[in-house]
Amino acid sequence: MPRLKIEDLQKIKEKHKADFALREGGYRAKVTVHMGTCGIAAGARNVMTALMDEIAKANRSDVIVTTSGCAGLCAREPLATVEIMNQSPVKYCDLSDEKIREIFKEHILGGNPVEKYALVMGSETTY
Amino acid sequence: MEKFRANLMLCAGTGCVASGTTKVRDALRDEIQKRGLDEEIKIVLTGCNGYCAEGPVLSVYPDEIFYQKLTVEEIPKLVEEHFLKGRPYEKLMFKEPEKKTAIPMMKDIPFFKHQVLRVLRNKGLIDPEKIEEYIARDGYQAAAKALTQMTQEDIIKVIKDSGLRGRGGAGFPTGLKWDFASKVKSDIKYMLCNGDEGDPGAFMDRSVMEADPHSVIEGMIIGARAIGAHHGYIYVRAEYPLAVKRLQLAIDQATEAGLLGNNILDTGFDFKLEIYLGAGAFVCGEETALMRSLEGKRGMPRPRPPFPAHKGLWDKPSVLNNVETLAQIAPIILNGSDWYRSLGTEKSTGTKVFALTGAINNVGLVEVPMGIPLRTIIYDIGGGPKKGRKFKAVQLGGPSGGCIPESLLDIPVTYEDIVATGAIVGSGGMVVMDDNTCMVGTAKFFLEFTADESCGKCTPCRVGTKILLDMLTDITEGRGKEGDMETLEDLGRDIIATSLCGLGQTAPNPVLTTIKYFRDEYESHIKHKWCKAGVCRSLTTFWIDEKMCKGCGACLRGCPSKAIMGEKKKPHKIIQELCVRCRSCYEACKFKSIKILPANFEGDPSELVGVTTETETKKGES
Structure with missing residues (x-):
């Protein structure tokens, strides 16, 4: 590590924000990808990979991703639930690589739920 | 750019490493790779989490799920269930003794729930071997503030106002100590850290040095600035190899980053820091003896005055602070003295770390606000004595301390209240003893x-x-x-x-x-030549009360000297000539039929039966 100046301390803190948002809490949005057997068979892994890729590209530390088991609606997998703090959660269904990327830009970053992919809005929150 | 969806904070403190962290880490890493999750999930080795009794322990973020007693065999299932399928794995979660329901989240577990973390603020949250992670948690911001925005007097005033007292045992006000040393004029002064933790059963300082070495270094930089020192030593006992390794790594990283050495953070302030290994003599934890030892001489105390603030190491003005004291400094500088005083009592402010050990369910490291009752620490955090046994005493302050009985458990933990009992807060060792103790x-x-x-x-x-x-x-x-x-x-x-x-x-x-x-x-x-706890072998006779014996044979099987005879389902008998008084029958009996009598007891034991157990005896005598 090169010699630090005082302003570098803040820069290092910024750089590690993503990891510490996970550990300390305080995130703005949480995406749960349903990864039961049905979800994985229907392609949830690709959805997850695409989502992680988008978050990395956008360099966001305020969005966290978790997995959960079968949501009970196996026919409409892959499913994902997007929860923005203080807003109703939205469940999306029949997802694909492209759809989750669009949802990331429109809903997670833009704040506008993508109604055409949504299964239901206003289901239970998990935070 | 790497981005992870989960961080697995695996404890690599001495306790957990001894319980198998290294093998668990390898198994976890391999399994995560096998499942193709290695780009999504990051494993971080942390310092001591504090809950050593349950090690190896793992905290999963952002879910905040706490896993305990990990084994290599359980790892594949854990990875499949939680990290692949997203179903937290109940089998490895914490369960309260005698209850079956699992408590998934760390913040809900009683051991953690009552704690307030200031000294241990980074415990389990950072990798102690990476300076970036310390900086990411506001590390070295306090040093920067002290070096650029505060005068020596400002620093000393904040520390004085905070009421912080030395955490090594004596409880001397830290700000006052710094004030004395800063006022002495001298070309050379020394800033020293006492990491010679010697009380049996105490491991607070080791944990801080292992889990958050930079917090000690930062405290020393601020102290050095306050008293005008440019050289420092950390005196650590050589029996703490992991602490020494992590401290050295931290010093090297800080030196490379320009946080130690010449012209720190381009502020013009110089401070060089070295580690000195102690050979483990208990007396070297005493400040004047420690300084003699640092000089390369035999570690023996000398009379005070002159106090070290005037004539310390090599007869130069010196300040010696304990590890835990130094780890408190940075947050006080950043948040102010009122923040620090918001916890604790008027004369005993802030928080104190205790090493809870002995005959108690939750052995580990706990940080609590000063002034909370001893009972809260022992019962709510510690979970009370093991196996539902009866509490007898708690030993505070190690060999310098004393034993506090049940009747005084409601006193608040402050320097003054503990001293009034005859014990001392000391460095914070807390050894719990049950009624099996003499x-x-x-x-x-x-x-x-x-x-x-x-x-x-x-x-x-x-x-x-x-x-x-x-x-x-x-x-x-x-x-x-x-x-x-x-x-x-x-x-x-x-x-x-x-x-x-x-x-x-x-x-x-x-x-x-x-x-x-x-x-x-x-x-x-x-x-009466009678050790009622049955510990002193010369003062004990073990005897089976035939009326209570069910003849289960548990005592007979456990007896190492074949001194017990009896048929199944019929009362057993101890042959006194063969008995070595090892207590194994007493521990083995589920029916409390084994009684402890005075040495060489002759006569009719049944006369004493009513008074042979500890509690009954007291009734009998009074």
Whole structure:
């Protein structure tokens, strides 16, 4: 590590924000990808990979991703639930690589739920 | 750019490493790779999490799920269930003793729930071997503030106003110590750290040095600036290899980053820091002895005054602070003295770390606000004595401290209240004892330690502790006589009054407090040759109450000297000539049919049956 100046301390803190948002809490949005057997068979892994890729590209530390088991609606997998703090959660269904990327830009970053992919809005929150 | 969806914080403190962290880490890494999750999930090795009894432990973020007692065999299932399928794995979660429901989240587990983390603010949240992670948690911001925005007087005022007192044992106000040293004019001054943690059962400082070494370094930089020192040493015992390794790594990283050495953060301030290894002599935890040892001489205390603030290391003005004290400094500088005083009492402010150990369910490291009742620490955080046994005493302050009985458990933990009991807060070792403990034996144990560790300089300490020990040995072996207790007390007070340093001034405390609170046990040892806890072998006879014995054979199977005979489902009998009084039958019996009688008891044991258990005996005598 090169010699630090005082302003570098803040820069290092910024750089590690993503990891510490996970550990300390305080995130703005949480995406749960349903990864039961049905979800994985229907392609949830690709959805997850695409989502992680988008978050990395956008360099966001305020969005966290978790997995959960079968949501009970196996026919409409892959499913994902997007929860923005203080807003109703939205469940999306029949997802694909492209759809989750669009949802990331429109809903997670833009704040506008993508109604055409949504299964239901206003289901239970998990935070 | 790498981005992870989960961080697995795996404890790599000494306790968990001993329980198998390294193998668990390898298994976890391999399994995560196998499942193709290695780009999504990051494993971080942290310092001591504190819950050593349940190690190896793992905290999963952002879910905040806490797993305990990990084994290599369970890893594949854990990874598949939680990290692949997103179903937290109940089998490895914490369950309260005697309850079956799992508590998934760390913040809900009683052991963690009552704690307030200031010293241990980074415990389990950072990798102690990466300076970036410390900086990411506001690390070195306080040093930057102290070096650029504060004068020496400003720093000393904040620390004084905070009420912070030395956490090594004596509880001397830290700000005052810095003030004395800053006012002395000298070309060279030294800023020193005492990491020579020596109390049996205490491991607070080791944990801080292992889990958050930079917090100690930052505290030292601020202290050095306050008193005007440019050289510092951390004195650590060589028995703490992991702490030494992580401290050295931290010093190297900080030096490379320009946070130690010349012209720190381009502010023009210089501070060089080195580690000095102690050889583990207990007396070297005393400040003047530590300084002699640092000079390369034999570690022996010298009279004060002159105090180290005037003439310390190499006769230069020096400040010596304990590890835990130094780890408190940075947050005080950043948040102010009022913030620090918001916890604790008027004279004992802030938080204190305790090492909770002994006959208690939740062994581990706990940080609590000062002033909370002892009972909260022992029952709510510690979960009470193991196996539902009865609480007898808690030993505070190690060999310098004393034993506090059940009747005083509601006193608040402050420097003043604990001293009033005859014990001391000390460095924070808290050893819990249940009714299986002999208090005379406990006093003897600590005297063995201090008699051995006395440096020999002062006669009262060198000879006095040996005489105390010999008398206690006599009492536990059946040679106690009338008047022994008075002699012990008298001699104890003399040793305290005439010794030079803290070792001798406190060594009699375990004897004095046990006599004060457990006088009946001494009397029973001396007069009746009866160790009612069944610990002193010369003062015990084990006897089976035939009316209560179910003939289950548990005692017979466990007896190492084949001294128990009896047929199945019929009352058993102990052959006294063969009995070695190892207690194994007493521990094995589920029906409480084994009674502890006085030594060489002759006559009809059933006469004593009603008074043979500890609690019943007290009733009988009163």
